[in-house]
Amino acid sequence: xxxxxxxxxxxxxxxxxxxxxxxxxxxxxxxxxxxxxxxxxxxxxxxxxxxxxxxxxxxxxxxxxxxxxxxxxxxxxxxxxxxxxxxxxxxxxxxxxxxxxxxxxxxxxxxxxxxxxxxxxxxxxxxxxxxxxxxxxxxxxxxxxxxxxxxxxxxxxxxxxxxxxxxxxxxxxxxxxxxxxxxxxxxxxxxxxxxxxxxxxxxxxxxxxxxxxxxxxxxxxxxxxxxxxxxxxxxxxxxxxxxxxxxxxxxxxxxxxxxxxxxxxxxxxxxxxxxxxxxxxxxxxxxxxxxxxxxxxxxxxxxxxxxxxxxxxxxxxxxxxxxxxxxxxxxxxxxxxxxxxxxxxxxxxxxxxxxxxxxxxxxxxxxxxxxxxxxxxxxxxxxxxxxxxxxxxxxxxxxxxxxxxxxxxxxxxxxxxxxxxxxxxxxxxxxxxxxxxxxxxxxxxxxxxxxxxxxxxxxxxxxxxxxxxxxxxxxxxxxxxxxxxxxxxxxxxxxxxxxxxxxxxxxxxxxxxxxxxxxxxxxxxxxxxxxxxxxxxxxxxxxxxxxxxxxxxxxxxxxxxxxxxxxxxxxxxxxxxxxxxxxxxxxxxxxxxxxxxxxxxxxxxxxxxxxxxxxxxxxxxxxxxxxxxxxxxxxxxxxxxxxxxxxxxxxxxxxxxxxxxxxxxxxxxxxxxxxxxxxxxxxxxxxxxxxxxxxxxxxxxxxxxxxxxxxxxxxxxxxxxxxxxxxxxxxxxxxxxxxxxxxxxxxxxxxxxxxxxxxxxxxxxxxxxxxxxxxxxxxxxxxxxxx
Amino acid sequence: xxxxxxxxxxxxxxxxxxxxxxxxxxxxxxxxxxxxxxxxxxxxxxxxxxxxxxxxxxxxxxxxxxxxxxxxxxxxxxxxxxxxxxxxxxxxxxxxxxxxxxxxxxxxxxxxxxxxxxxxxxxxxxxxxxxxxxxxxxxxxxxxxxxxxxxxxxx
Ligand code: FES
Ligand code: FES
Numbered sequence: 001x002x003x004x005x006x007x008x009x010x011x012x013x014x015x016x017x018x019x020x021x022x023x024x025x026x027x028x029x030x031x032x033x034x035x036x037x038x039x040x041x042x043x044x045x046x047x048x049x050x051x052x053x054x055x056x057x058x059x060x061x062x063x064x065x066x067x068x069x070x071x072x073x074x075x076x077x078x079x080x081x082x083x084x085x086x087x088x089x090x091x092x093x094x095x096x097x098x099x100x101x102x103x104x105x106x107x108x109x110x111x112x113x114x115x116x117x118x119x120x121x122x123x124x125x126x127x128x129x130x131x132x133x134x135x136x137x138x139x140x141x142x143x144x145x146x147x148x149x150x151x152x153x154x155x156x157x158x159x160x161x162x163x164x165x166x167x168x169x170x171x172x173x174x175x176x177x178x179x180x181x182x183x184x185x186x187x188x189x190x191x192x193x194x195x196x197x198x199x200x201x202x203x204x205x206x207x208x209x210x211x212x213x214x215x216x217x218x219x220x221x222x223x224x225x226x227x228x229x230x231x232x233x234x235x236x237x238x239x240x241x242x243x244x245x246x247x248x249x250x251x252x253x254x255x256x257x258x259x260x261x262x263x264x265x266x267x268x269x270x271x272x273x274x275x276x277x278x279x280x281x282x283x284x285x286x287x288x289x290x291x292x293x294x295x296x297x298x299x300x301x302x303x304x305x306x307x308x309x310x311x312x313x314x315x316x317x318x319x320x321x322x323x324x325x326x327x328x329x330x331x332x333x334x335x336x337x338x339x340x341x342x343x344x345x346x347x348x349x350x351x352x353x354x355x356x357x358x359x360x361x362x363x364x365x366x367x368x369x370x371x372x373x374x375x376x377x378x379x380x381x382x383x384x385x386x387x388x389x390x391x392x393x394x395x396x397x398x399x400x401x402x403x404x405x406x407x408x409x410x411x412x413x414x415x416x417x418x419x420x421x422x423x424x425x426x427x428x429x430x431x432x433x434x435x436x437x438x439x440x441x442x443x444x445x446x447x448x449x450x451x452x453x454x455x456x457x458x459x460x461x462x463x464x465x466x467x468x469x470x471x472x473x474x475x476x477x478x479x480x481x482x483x484x485x486x487x488x489x490x491x492x493x494x495x496x497x498x499x500x501x502x503x504x505x506x507x508x509x510x511x512x513x514x515x516x517x518x519x520x521x522x523x524x525x526x527x528x529x530x531x532x533x534x535x536x537x538x539x540x541x542x543x544x545x546x547x548x549x550x551x552x553x554x555x556x557x558x559x560x561x562x563x564x565x566x567x568x569x570x571x572x573x574x575x576x577x578x579x580x581x582x583x584x585x586x587x588x589x590x591x592x593x594x595x596x597x598x599x600x601x602x603x604x605x606x607x608x609x610x611x612x613x614x615x616x617x618x619x620x621x622x623x624x625x626x627x628x629x630x631x632x633x634x635x636x637x638x639x640x641x642x643x644x645x646x647x648x649x650x651x652x653x654x655x656x657x658x659x660x661x662x663x664x665x666x667x668x669x670x671x672x673x674x675x676x677x678x679x680x681x682x683x684x685x686x687x688x689x690x691x692x693x694x695x696x697x698x699x700x701x702x703x704x705x706x707x708x709x710x711x712x713x714x715x716x717x718x719x720x721x722x723x724x725x726x727x728x729x730x731x732x733x734x735x736x737x738x739x740x741x742x743x744x745x746x747x748x749x750x751x752x753x754x755x756x757x758x759x760x761x762x763x764x765x766x767x768x769x770x771x772x773x774x775x776x777x778x779x780x781x782x783x784x785x786x787x
Numbered sequence: 788x789x790x791x792x793x794x795x796x797x798x799x800x801x802x803x804x805x806x807x808x809x810x811x812x813x814x815x816x817x818x819x820x821x822x823x824x825x826x827x828x829x830x831x832x833x834x835x836x837x838x839x840x841x842x843x844x845x846x847x848x849x850x851x852x853x854x855x856x857x858x859x860x861x862x863x864x865x866x867x868x869x870x871x872x873x874x875x876x877x878x879x880x881x882x883x884x885x886x887x888x889x890x891x892x893x894x895x896x897x898x899x900x901x902x903x904x905x906x907x908x909x910x911x912x913x914x915x916x917x918x919x920x921x922x923x924x925x926x927x928x929x930x931x932x933x934x935x936x937x938x939x940x941x942x
Contacts, residue, residue: 010879010880010882011882013887014878014879014884015871015879017884017886017887017890018862018871018878018879018884018890019863019871020822020861020863020891021822022888024888026821026825027815027821196922197888198832198834198888198889198921198922198923199824199886199888248886248887249886250824250826250886250887250888250889251885251886251888251922253922283828284826284827284829284832285828505886506886506923507885508885674882675924676885678924678927678928679885679922679924681925683922706827706829707827707829707831707832707920708829712920713925714916714917714919714920714926715912715914715916715919715929715930716913716914716916716917718913718926720909720927720931721927
């Protein structure tokens with residue numbers, strides 16, 4: 001491992017973003033392009049009796065109107081779910097088809113019914129209004145808790161049950177509860193969220209009849225996977241004829257991982273229209289309706305303890321809403337990304353988790369920042385806090401007592417995972433110091449004097465990033481491998497091009513990866529160009545999600561760099577007339593050991609492309625590719641503490657202080673990492689206080705369908721955060737990195753809700769803890785005790 | 788179709804427009820100034836903020852015709868002679884952006900704030916940003932950047 005140093009290097013990508021020269025999908029315009037607009041279902045559940053497109057077809061500027069029947073006639077496939085979950089009886093999950101344009105039924109408000117193509121976007125929108133759909137309304141169910149007994153969403157899934165899955169040892173857990181001194185129990189709702197990347201999704205599909213090639217410009221976090229799904233499952237195209245370009249992308253948070261109907265339809269329709277490029281731009285309203293949503297669980301959790309507050313066993317029952325159709329990874333989120341994290345940072349010897357996943361007439365749910373891990377952390381950390389309160393113990397102390405200790409790694413949990421490394425107590429101690437825990441009681445008294453309620457809340461989280469290795473996830477049902485690839489090419493003049501399969505949509509790869517490579521080769525980082533987001537330039541890749549970029553993508557880059565050095569040694573040996581074994585490489589210089597005979601890597605690169613004095617048995621060129629398949633997940637962890645003050649008169653929860661101490665393993669650019677933490681906390685705070693996707697239970701309409709109804713965290717809803725770090729390098733990847741992108745969103749909801757329940761003295765509150773809910777409970781708390 | 792004339796980033800432009808054309812669409816589609824972004828359809832996100840006669844406006848809430856005769860500055864017009872404006876420089880220095888999509892609107896909005904209030908405190912900055920949503924940064928570094936830029940702009 002070279003010393004990549006921890007350096008706060010300013011981002012290379014910023015100049016173009018700051019001057020308005022970024023290239024987001026909507027900034028591209030193709031010669032002769034037409035515009036597509038979707039007609040979407042206004043009903044939560046209905047049979048389509050007929051669709052009359054005749055009026056729309058006559059409207060000004062209209063090029064064509066397509067329906068599900070047209071796609072059916074072309075044999076277009078269903079949008080696949082890429083992870084097969086096996087239920088507790090050994091059966092695969094129920095997988096009803098998900099057609100890109102609905103065929104005979106619509107199943108949520110926003111479902112795709114028809115596609116209108118016109119000369120301009122405005123004409124397409126006008127014409128879309130003229131498509132007449134004759135619906136026969138059907139009863140709908142939108143509430144998670146009512147799904148099992150609700151109207152049938154798919155004929156293939158009785159009781160709307162997609163799967164009933166379990167993890168852990170039920171018998172051992174029951175035994176633990178039987179011998180417990182104390183049992184704590186909690187019931188939780190993990191509210192449904194809408195990801196809301198500020199750039200709405202967009203796509204341009206373009207078919208070239210001359211070469212039979214397709215190009216798709218898309219707001220994708222995962223261009224290679226998008227290509228794979230389009231080719232292999234939906235449109236049945238040869239992969240080498242399809243190029244997916246995901247240029248600058250304005251945030252994703254998970255919602256841009258998936259292969260959606262819209263992209264599929266644009267590509268298909270361009271071919272139908274003989275190669276006319278078709279551009280589709282989502283409105284924000286469409287983003288609310290039809291981007292994959294996140295979370296939406298109802299959970300009951302119990303902990304069995306001995307008399308000292310040591311955890312003996314944990315039991316968790318969860319109902320997970322998957323929405324109307326299975327999105328690409330929907331089934332993995334409430335199972336392998338959730339159930340396997342229920343041990344948290346603790347040595348609970350027996351755990352049993354049961355997850356029932358259900359269909360409802362709502363937008364599909366998939367991975368959203370953290371994906372399963374925030375849900376698990378919320379359960380574990382709310383439950384642990386409850387345990388502390390029931391035992392009358394300090395919440396820090398009960399955690400300390402149950403932590404996995406540094407000398408116990410690798411640590412096998414009762415729910416499948418083997419944690420690689422961590423120092424949980426160190427982070428806790430650091431966080432307690434930063435928040436000045438010993439003086440909290442005094443601060444609380446001061447608040448009381450002002451008539452305010454002060455609370456403090458802890459969240460000691462763990463997450464599993466860089467999902468891997470491929471063999472293991474394959475055995476668990478994953479439909480894809482989870483490696484990453486990289487190509488590192490020295491150009492003849494000594495500049496370096498790095499082609500990475502990971503994708504940047506705000507994470508700063510162009511800087512972090514360049515720092516790493518520059519450090520490895522002892523060159524200026526401005527000499528290193530990071531290329532990403534285009535399947536036409538990068539041979540293979542798996543995209544960015546689950547905080548995998550540095551741990552998996554960065555490891556692939558380092559492996560490719562190692563191969564460059566190996567080859568360079570052979571060339572240097574020839575040029576310096578030494579044996580390869582005697583060549584050392586350090587900071588960009590090849591040296592004959594113990595001598596002052598050297599060649600710089602720049603000279604070697606030049607010789608590789610102008611091989612006049614070159615070893616006979618070595619190929620010219622200095623360009624190496626590596627695939628990296630991790631040996632294990634990585635396990636970032638940390639402790640967040642939120643201190644809040646509630647104004648009982650208004651119900652306002654003010655975040656008085658927030659400390660985050662995270663362990664992400666090796667950090668390359670602390671500035672970027674801190675930025676990731678801030679953004680994550682903001683999303684977690686949003687979930688805890690403000691955000692909630694609400695469907696009307698009777699009509700099935702999405703009530704929170706715009707920024708006017710869905711409360712996004714704004715600058716004055718948030719404090720400045722205090723961020724600290726501990727560093728326990730990942731022992732099994734060459735970078736030593738663990739991943740940082742999701743930590744804040746995972747840790748924050750539990751910390752904040754624990755603080756609010758601490759202040760209110762009751763746990764009878766579910767997220768989002770809106771002013772109204774908080775106000776009611778604060779009034780109760782302050783009301784004189786009833787006679 | 789009516790003709791609109793305005794000065795955009797110091798250059799006079801005239802175009803025939805469909806009367807329903809929004810200023811943001813005019814800038815993006817007619818003038819190919821794609822730095823001004825569209826993030827919503829309810830005038831809530833602020834990704835489209837530009838300066839109209841020196842003050843910040845949401846370009847999605849204004850018709851191109853309403854800007855007839857006005858001076859418009861977009862994010863592309865902020866840097867001068869290849870030098871970032873102090874606000875842009877501060878955003879870079881303090882990592883006030885991640886995906887960069889909200890950034891042009893944030894920067895334009897922030898420049899207007901500092902023109903009105905040369906020394907805003909953290910609370911004032913946060914209040915001012917009420918009309919701009921950033922999903923990436925958690926605002927922490929944006930607030931920091933704006934306060935530092937204010938200092939630089941005061942000189
Ligand atoms: S585009 Fe959202 S406010 Fe203008
Ligand atoms: S930087 Fe991505 S929305 Fe602000």
